[in-house]
Every structure is written in C-alpha cells, then in structure tokens.
Amino acid sequence: MASTRREREGPIVATQPNADSAGLRLRPPRNRVERRAIGWWTTQALVLVLPPLIALAVTALFIPPARFWLVLAFVVVAVLAVPYVLVMPQWRYRVHRWETTEDAVYTAAGWLRQEWRIAPMSRIQTVDTVRGPLQQLFNLSSVTVTTASAAGPLTIDGLDREVAVAVVEQLTATTQATPGDAT
Numbered sequence: 001m002a003s004t005r006r007e008r009e010g011p012i013v014a015t016q017p018n019a020d021s022a023g024l025r026l027r028p029p030r031n032r033v034e035r036r037a038i039g040w041w042t043t044q045a046l047v048l049v050l051p052p053l054i055a056l057a058v059t060a061l062f063i064p065p066a067r068f069w070l071v072l073a074f075v076v077v078a079v080l081a082v083p084y085v086l087v088m089p090q091w092r093y094r095v096h097r098w099e100t101t102e103d104a105v106y107t108a109a110g111w112l113r114q115e116w117r118i119a120p121m122s123r124i125q126t127v128d129t130v131r132g133p134l135q136q137l138f139n140l141s142s143v144t145v146t147t148a149s150a151a152g153p154l155t156i157d158g159l160d161r162e163v164a165v166a167v168v169e170q171l172t173a174t175t176q177a178t179p180g181d182a183t
Contacts, residue, residue: 029099037158041089
C-alpha cells in the first residue's frame with residue numbers, strides 16, 4: 001500500500017512517505033548545519049590548544065634548566081594542534097547532517113568517529129535547545145532529542161538559532177501527535 005507524499009513549507013522539514021518503525025531505514029540526512037559552525041568549532045579548538053601552548057612557552061622562559069624539554073613539549077603540542085585546529089572544523093562540517101521527517105529524526109555527526117542515527121518519532125521523549133557562550137557569539141544552537149534508546153540522545157550541533165527554534169517546535173508538535181509512549 002503506497003502512501004502519498006505531503007510537502008511542507010520551508011527548508012527545515014523534508015518529508016518522505018509515511019512508514020512504520022520497521023519501514024525506517026538508516027540513510028544520510030539531507031540538511032547541512034550552518035557554515036558558521038566551522039568558526040564555532042575552530043574557536044573551540046583554539047580554546048582547547050592555546051592554554052597548554054602558552055603555559056609551556058611561559059614556563060620555558062622562566063625555568064632555564066627544563067627549557068629543552070619544555071620547548072620539545074611545546075613543539076609536539078603545536079605539531080598536533082595545528083592540523084586539529086585547521087582540519088577538524090572543516091571535516092566536521094562535511095560530515096554533520098540532520099533531517100526531520102514526519103516519521104523520524106536523522107543525524108550524522110563526528111569527525112574521527114562518525115555516527116549516523118535515526119530516532120522514530122514514537123521514541124522521542126524530550127526535545128531541548130542549548131546555546132553556550134561561544135554558540136551565542138556565532139548565533140548558533142544545538143538541538144538535543146532524547147529518546148528511549150540506550151544509545152543516548154541525538155544532538156544536532158551548529159544550527160542557526162531561528163532554525164533550531166523551528167525544529168524544536170516542529171518536533172514537539174509531531175511527537176505530541178504521534179501515538180506511542182516513547183519507551
């Protein structure tokens with residue numbers, strides 16, 4: 001029995017034919033996160049790597065007997081930090097995807113360890129948004145979808161603030177209209 005496809009307005013929701021949980025399949029989500037997420041992830045990386053580099057440099061200046069080892073440690077950390085800061089944000093942007101349909105929430109995330117997940121609407125328990133200080137600086141939000149899964153919640157990072165609000169409203173309305181007890 002084929003069901004008809006209903007179109008929704010806006011770029012947030014891509015619909016697919018209705019399917020029961022057995023008919024849902026793991027597939028790549030269609031929507032990219034905001035390009036500004038690259039700046040957010042780069043800033044997070046810099047906040048992580050700059051303090052140890054500064055501490056090693058300052059310590060090397062004030063402790064001459066340990067200078068060789070401190071400079072060596074500085075070089076090792078810098079050699080690891082530069083590709084992390086330059087490559088990781090771009091790589092994450094290429095991998096991170098999200099999509100909501102009438103039946104499920106799809107996510108793809110990670111950079112070294114990549115993960116694709118699907119959460120049927122009937123399994124969603126809560127939907128939350130998070131806006132940390134750096135996210136606020138970049139006008140971004142994260143949406144967390146908590147399910148009755150042992151794998152834990154699905155998180156969509158790097159959404160525009162207004163898009164995140166619309167996603168939460170849409171998911172809340174859809175989950176309230178979906179039968180099931182989310183367990």
